[in-house]
Amino acid sequence: MTQNYFNSLPLREQLQQLGKCRFMARSEFADGVEPLRGKKLVIVGCGAQGLNQGLNLRDSGLDVSYALRQSAIEEQRQSWKNATGNGFTVGTYEELIPQADLVLNLTPDKQHSAVVTEVMPLMKEGACLSYSHGFNIVEEGMQIREDLTVIMVAPKCPGTEVREEYKRGFGVPTLIAVHKENDPKGEGLTLAKAYAAGTGGDRAGVLESSFIAEVKSDLMGEQTILCGMLQTGSILCFDRMVEKGVDPGYAAKLVQYGWETVTEGLKHGGITNMMDRLSNPAKIRAFHLAEELKTIMRPLYEKHQDDIMSGVFSSTMMEDWGNDDANLLTWRAATQDTAFEKTDNTATEITEQEYYDNGILMVAMVKAGVELAFEVMTAAGIIDESAYYESLHETPLIANLIARKKLYEMNVVISDTAEYGCYLFDHACRPLLADFMANMETDVIGTGLGGENGVDNRELIAVNEAIRSHPVEIVGKTLRGYMTAMKSIR
């Protein structure tokens, strides 16, 4: 039985690693993928991250192949199809791992202990093992052979986006880290930088972080604003509209595409721009609704962060892993069974502006969720830049997944830890918001404010000031500025 690594550290070390976050200069990537050129990169697993990272790394000139478990090869499962269908060499662990200079573990987190235990004895002396999420190291306390270097390259995006951005000539923001206990040759950072350059991450912004900061912020973001809040908001907004007589097909469409539309505004100009897309009276309504939501939900957000910090969340989830995912599978089935999921959309067109005008409550939920996640993360010692990526930055990407095929699709594409945490949040948040929702009328969700258009100038000025001065807006403006600058110099 391994021990939670974070909990084993003295407080000062915990705080130091939680606060580790340095935005790296583009010049630090001047060597590009050179440190990995000619080396053998073997990816274990060919799913959401495995396939897309592998395609990028190969297109960047690196030698990539896939080690899959024997059964996946024999049964020609999806992972085998993904890899062979894209012309990659595929082999068993025994065939490929012993020659690998870098083994990229891109299997689901719940398999990491088993996979690493099997792969590690096959790895050659002095090779490097990488992860895209620090769960196994931080929460499970996985012990890695002393001669091996252990790094993390964690794209802050779903795998599909990792590939799409690369094909557009860019990349996605990425956190890199070296596990302090496993850097025998002092080459971890060089390898992590080359790997991040190979995926295109260096063109979008790389944070030098720690395994701990990545895990504690990633889990928080995905459970609360990214997936939990959007799932809860979808179900509550749909059900309330139908209850109040809105056509179910219209309600389903407004919710399914509404998140994507309003968070497109967020992507370009933060909460300020998303709120500016509303009329002045609607903005003031959304602002007050968001304030109310923040008051009601703050204890829940804090509970999620506390449980993540203490290890309660991970041990609860690991119990479910040991129980053949009994809870996860029940919750997944229940999500598929919601009225929102099962209702067909109307064929009637909803214009871009109508999504804002008739979705004031959805805008308020996004604002409240992003701000709360950011506030609670930073209060726990996570640095603003990390908190921004794990809240505001990723929200539009997850909203895109809902636009594709509603909540089921979102839960399929995100990682297993994200899916589990999303259900936990959703099941606690829906009852918490029951009284609040009972007061919502169709003017804020479904039909819009109509002729209501008077505002008090002083109130509008105060609301605008409060929106613009939130810390997530300050750091967001800087980070989006870097991304725009990087795009424009290519």
Ligand SMILES: NC(=O)C1=CN([C@@H]2O[C@H](COP(=O)(O)OP(=O)(O)OC[C@H]3O[C@@H](n4cnc5c(N)ncnc54)[C@H](OP(=O)(O)O)[C@@H]3O)[C@@H](O)[C@H]2O)C=CC1
């Ligand atoms: N999903 C995402 O967008 C993100 C994921 N990450 C991280 O990336 C890592 C990979 O996650 P993700 O891409 O979602 O994983 P997926 O669930 O998409 O892919 C899993 C792959 O691993 C294989 N696999 C499953 N079980 C085992 C096992 N026991 N032994 C060996 N191979 C196995 C599967 O193939 P088969 O079953 O055919 O063998 C499949 O190819 C995780 O650490 C995750 O936290 C980080 C950022 C975002």
Ligand SMILES: CC[C@](O)(C(C)=O)C(=O)O
């Ligand atoms: C949903 C969030 C994420 O953390 C991600 C795509 O970054 C995941 O684990 O899937």
Ligand SMILES: [Mg+2]
């Ligand atoms: Mg993430």
Ligand SMILES: [Mg+2]
């Ligand atoms: Mg995650």
